[in-house]
Amino acid sequence: MKPLRVAIFGAGPAGIYAGNILASSYENVTIDLFDSLPAPYGLIRYGVAPDHPRIKGIVNSLHEMLDSGKIRFFGNVEFGRDLTLEDIQRHYHAVIFATGAIKDATLSIPGVELDGSFGAADFVSWYDGHPDVPRSWSLTAENVAVLGNGNVALDVARVLTKQAKDMLTTDIPANVYEGLKDSRVTDVHVFGRRGPADIKFTPIELRELGEVEDVEIVLYPEDFPEGWFNEDAEGVTNQHRVMARVLQSWLERDSAPVKRRLHLHFWHQPKEILGEGGKVTGMRFERKGEVRDYMVEALYRAIGYWGSELHDVPYDSSKGVIRNLDGRVVDEKENQISGLYATGWIKRGPVGLIGHTKSDAMETIANLVADVETLQDPAEPKLEQVLALLQSRGVTYTDWAGWLKLNDHELGLGSKFVGPVSRERVKVVDRSEQVDIARAESF
Numbered sequence: 001m002k003p004l005r006v007a008i009f010g011a012g013p014a015g016i017y018a019g020n021i022l023a024s025s026y027e028n029v030t031i032d033l034f035d036s037l038p039a040p041y042g043l044i045r046y047g048v049a050p051d052h053p054r055i056k057g058i059v060n061s062l063h064e065m066l067d068s069g070k071i072r073f074f075g076n077v078e079f080g081r082d083l084t085l086e087d088i089q090r091h092y093h094a095v096i097f098a099t100g101a102i103k104d105a106t107l108s109i110p111g112v113e114l115d116g117s118f119g120a121a122d123f124v125s126w127y128d129g130h131p132d133v134p135r136s137w138s139l140t141a142e143n144v145a146v147l148g149n150g151n152v153a154l155d156v157a158r159v160l161t162k163q164a165k166d167m168l169t170t171d172i173p174a175n176v177y178e179g180l181k182d183s184r185v186t187d188v189h190v191f192g193r194r195g196p197a198d199i200k201f202t203p204i205e206l207r208e209l210g211e212v213e214d215v216e217i218v219l220y221p222e223d224f225p226e227g228w229f230n231e232d233a234e235g236v237t238n239q240h241r242v243m244a245r246v247l248q249s250w251l252e253r254d255s256a257p258v259k260r261r262l263h264l265h266f267w268h269q270p271k272e273i274l275g276e277g278g279k280v281t282g283m284r285f286e287r288k289g290e291v292r293d294y295m296v297e298a299l300y301r302a303i304g305y306w307g308s309e310l311h312d313v314p315y316d317s318s319k320g321v322i323r324n325l326d327g328r329v330v331d332e333k334e335n336q337i338s339g340l341y342a343t344g345w346i347k348r349g350p351v352g353l354i355g356h357t358k359s360d361a362m363e364t365i366a367n368l369v370a371d372v373e374t375l376q377d378p379a380e381p382k383l384e385q386v387l388a389l390l391q392s393r394g395v396t397y398t399d400w401a402g403w404l405k406l407n408d409h410e411l412g413l414g415s416k417f418v419g420p421v422s423r424e425r426v427k428v429v430d431r432s433e434q435v436d437i438a439r440a441e442s443f
């Protein structure tokens, strides 16, 4: 069996699943997993809402996969800058891109550039303590609009309405707690451009919204005419049925006075973000042919993520993905580019839950393994050569032992926390602080 060296870029679930599946499908393989961030886990660390420990629990199985020693992790290494495609081709037979989709999709309406118009992905990065976004976030608005009817819109709306003290049990960094504590928000309005039968939420996440303490869910009867949900319509799944029952129960429930309200509006097509003096003052929609304005001081666009282009790698700008056929990277004429593969959201776009990346990785890996005999042997096939190159470029990379140190440090911060609740972990945000902790002594 030919010895195979594979690099993976992106240490989120997609990259780790791909590495793990590759390790069990091809015996004679060495796998080096790189990430631009000092810590592993990608979207789980920096995309999943902090109050979703159930999803964060996936980390335990990803940890086991990396801890097995079959995949070597190197963080703080940026593709295209610290290692180029040419470097990778000199050191590896193949590379798998699993860089995900971390930017906000563009919304092309007037006013999108106004102060107070935020991309949801940026807000998620802030509350998840991503090192590359500013530490402070303006939460001075009392009335806020959230555009979109997917789970990210729900995350954003829930985090905005929840009392900061209820987020303290999570791993949010100190600056995020302080920011949320001072928030002046009273009303969050979530707007879907289609009807309540067409929501892209999932049942657990929708139901959870109704359980947030001191928050009233407000629905508008105009959005729920007689027969609004047709159980037997084509494409209706059990999930839709469950969610229809949840919405119906909220329509019928009475509520006591609360501190904050979360409104769900439907059939609202975004038309313009209104502003004055460069700041958001409102949001204009079209609802069934009628223009509607809402006075809001901030707006979050949760209309989907978008994958970023990688240097020298074919990219389809109409979909925000790497050009590929079933995970094999191809050029514009659909000719395969030998040794290049893609998996996860950068392969198929930002849809689907974390578990879906497993089947995705299986397809990509099956194709890579089928191509093995065609892959060119690298000129410099040793890990030491890659690490020497990184060192010569002054790249302060982290490794698995470094992550274990950073992990222990964050758990230690959690156990030392003095306050009204106990905390399991407190995240370190700053990139150089993460790197220093990870590289302490062992380097």
Ligand code: NAP
Pocket (backbone or CB within 6 Å): 052, 055, 107, 147, 148, 149, 150, 151, 152, 153, 155, 192, 193, 194, 198, 199, 200, 202, 205, 270, 302, 303, 304, 305, 350, 351, 352, 353
């Ligand atoms: P999504 O599920 O694709 O939802 C995007 C929403 O934006 C849809 O309601 C879409 O409406 C709307 N939209 C798109 N373009 C728009 C426009 N120009 N104007 C107004 N609305 C527009 O995407 P997402 O919420 O970013 O989530 C991405 C994936 O991650 C999903 O699979 C999601 O389930 C998953 N996720 C899961 C969790 C969890 O807790 N389980 C949390 C976060 C994310 P249309 O339907 O009309 O296109």
